[in-house]
Amino acid sequence: xxxxxxxxxxxxxxxxxxxxxxxxxxxxxxxxxxxxxxxxxxxxxxxxxxxxxxxxxxxxxxxxxxxxxxxxxxxxxxxxxxxxxxxxxxxxxxxxxxxxxxxxxxxxxxxxxxxxxxx
Numbered sequence: 001x002x003x004x005x006x007x008x009x010x011x012x013x014x015x016x017x018x019x020x021x022x023x024x025x026x027x028x029x030x031x032x033x034x035x036x037x038x039x040x041x042x043x044x045x046x047x048x049x050x051x052x053x054x055x056x057x058x059x060x061x062x063x064x065x066x067x068x069x070x071x072x073x074x075x076x077x078x079x080x081x082x083x084x085x086x087x088x089x090x091x092x093x094x095x096x097x098x099x100x101x102x103x104x105x106x107x108x109x110x111x112x113x114x115x116x117x118x119x
Contacts, residue, residue: 029062029080037088049099051091056099059091064105070096 011017039049063073070093078090091099 031058031081031084031086031088033084033086051095051099053099053103055091056096056103057105059096060100060103060105063096069093 035054036052037055039052041048059073059077062068062077063070066076068076073096074090074093081088081090
């Protein structure tokens with residue numbers, strides 16, 4: 001029995017191909033200043049949560065996408081916040097560890113020709 005022959009693809013538009021490969025490595029992460037980063041008081045007994053579920057989910061999404069440990073995520077998110085010029089603080093790794101048990105990471109995105117936009 002003969003082995004099937006593989007199709008040979010020839011790239012004819014090298015400049016567009018090279019630009020597409022370069023754009024795959026392009027990353028832009030931004031934070032909306034209107035995002036509720038800190039949690040509102042629940043009016044319950046005990047200590048209230050410092051960070052909102054949105055903040056925890058954002059950190060866990062970055063952890064999942066880049067396959068980072070929780071301690072590295074804390075530093076990475078803090079540097080991103082600083083680059084955006086915001087006065088927020090990043091949740092520490094123990095907060096992320098404790099809260100990740102109760103939050104499901106929902107990575108939703110909009111398909112776009114410019115890149116991947118996570119919401």
